[in-house]
Amino acid sequence: MPSEIFDVEKFVAMSAKAESCSVKRLKDTVKLKLRMPNKLYTLKVEPLKAEETIKKLKCKIEEL
DSSP, rough: EEEOOOOOOHHHHHGGGGEEEEEEOSSOOOOEEEEESSSSEEEOHHHHHHHHHHHOOEEEEEOO
């Protein structure tokens, strides 16, 4: 089961160890999915804040 993270800075720090990050753009939110070797972590943010967060990530980014 995936775990949802609510802290953006923690999510960015975890991205250093991640295999990839999937970006799913919905109507009013953007869902970021961080694939770790053993678990999936998700983060929901507003579209404007999502662009700043995506630039900080340290892993491969995939658009869905």
